[in-house]
Amino acid sequence: MNPAFGYLYDDFLSDRRFERDLGVLETELSRRGIQGQVGKLAMFRSAREMIVDMACAGVKNIVFVGNDKTLEKMMWFLPDVDVTIGYLPLAEPSQIGNLLAIPMGLGAVDILAARFIESFDVGKLDDRYFFTEVVVPSTTAALEIEGQYRVTPTRGGAIAIRNLGSISGKSAVSADGQDGWLEAVIQTPTEDGYRLFGSSPIAETHIRLKYGQLISKEPMDVFMDGHAVNGFVFRLSIVPHKLKIITGRRGGLLAEKEKV
Amino acid sequence: MFNSPKGSGYDSSSGQGATTIIARGVKVEGEFTSQSDVLIEGSVHGTFSTAGMLTVGTEAKIKADVNAGSALVSGTIEGNVIVGKHLEVKSTAKISGDVSAETITIESGAILSGRMSIGSKAVSAVESEAKVSGRRERGSTAAVLSES
Numbered sequence: 555m556n557p558a559f560g561y562l563y564d565d566f567l568s569d570r571r572f573e574r575d576l577g578v579l580e581t582e583l584s585r586r587g588i589q590g591q592v593g594k595l596a597m598f599r600s601a602r603e604m605i606v607d608m609a610c611a612g613v614k615n616i617v618f619v620g621n622d623k624t625l626e627k628m629m630w631f632l633p634d635v636d637v638t639i640g641y642l643p644l645a646e647p648s649q650i651g652n653l654l655a656i657p658m659g660l661g662a663v664d665i666l667a668a669r670f671i672e673s674f675d676v677g678k679l680d681d682r683y684f685f686t687e688v689v690v691p692s693t694t695a696a697l698e699i700e701g702q703y704r705v706t707p708t709r710g711g712a713i714a715i716r717n718l719g720s721i722s723g724k725s726a727v728s729a730d731g732q733d734g735w736l737e738a739v740i741q742t743p744t745e746d747g748y749r750l751f752g753s754s755p756i757a758e759t760h761i762r763l764k765y766g767q768l769i770s771k772e773p774m775d776v777f778m779d780g781h782a783v784n785g786f787v788f789r790l791s792i793v794p795h796k797l798k799i800i801t802g803r804r805g806g807l808l809a810e811k812e813k814v
Numbered sequence: 815m816f817n818s819p820k821g822s823g824y825d826s827s828s829g830q831g832a833t834t835i836i837a838r839g840v841k842v843e844g845e846f847t848s849q850s851d852v853l854i855e856g857s858v859h860g861t862f863s864t865a866g867m868l869t870v871g872t873e874a875k876i877k878a879d880v881n882a883g884s885a886l887v888s889g890t891i892e893g894n895v896i897v898g899k900h901l902e903v904k905s906t907a908k909i910s911g912d913v914s915a916e917t918i919t920i921e922s923g924a925i926l927s928g929r930m931s932i933g934s935k936a937v938s939a940v941e942s943e944a945k946v947s948g949r950r951e952r953g954s955t956a957a958v959l960s961e962s
Contacts, residue, residue, distance in 0.1 A: 703844030703860060711839065742839030757837035757855065
């Protein structure tokens, strides 16, 4: 057992369908000498407590085993825990895996074993962290940028604030999660747009920002890393290089190679 | 908790580089400043400044004093325009305000109403004049505020 590694299995992996995959995975981790303490997430078990306990016990690398939802559940507090994050996607969706160049299944063990670490920015919506993006669908809310100017979709539209990128579509779209900037994307329907297969063409506004505010006269639903919150005003900001993640993206500018 | 907002009018499949884009159907109000290239197809009210290349699309409507590194204008600008290097004015452009640039190309059909200054000396003279008048304006605003 390698004391520097800890693994957190998502709840859904207790399904018998994953028994064989987990067995193969554990054998491979053992063969590579990076097997470690295992925790299993469950409905009435605090993931935060489990992670903090592992960190206090000397675990330096906590690896999440599951899918994107597993990581998304942790992101609101994870940047405050002093550990390096690993990701072993065993099921779809695994778009975050795509953005971090981590393949699904056994291939991810190679990435873990190589332990190539990159530091990433994290976004903040009020006091909660987000890693991928914040989305306000179908809104007339305004985005105030750095106290300087205000951007409003005049006929309504969708507003997304991206850090690492977008993972809610069929394929992941990357933003630069290491540049110290958030990217605002505002999608508006075009006035003279023709309809094709029921969808009208959209125009896209792109603006980079360090901080800002989402402001709406009506209460708005905001989805951060897939989780919904509701309100009239939300503060946005970015915390540079807050999260260390083991990735498969060799050659990243801010990457640092560390040995266990 | 909910899942990602699929079917909610947000298409996550798009991506873009470092250029700032203000698309149609979007209004910008306030003091816009940027270091990168900017493409405007929507509307801008207030002041506008970029160190990079400004492209004003045919549908764009700008009611602002504009300051840019270089510019290509096909839409409407109501305000003074200062361009550090080259300004290209297309046939569909309408500019109501004073224009200064190091070099200018104007296509037949473009509408310009205002004074025009060409050459690097002209640009620096207009820029320093704009700074002085800006300081005067801020000074008078401060005076009004302190009086009130």
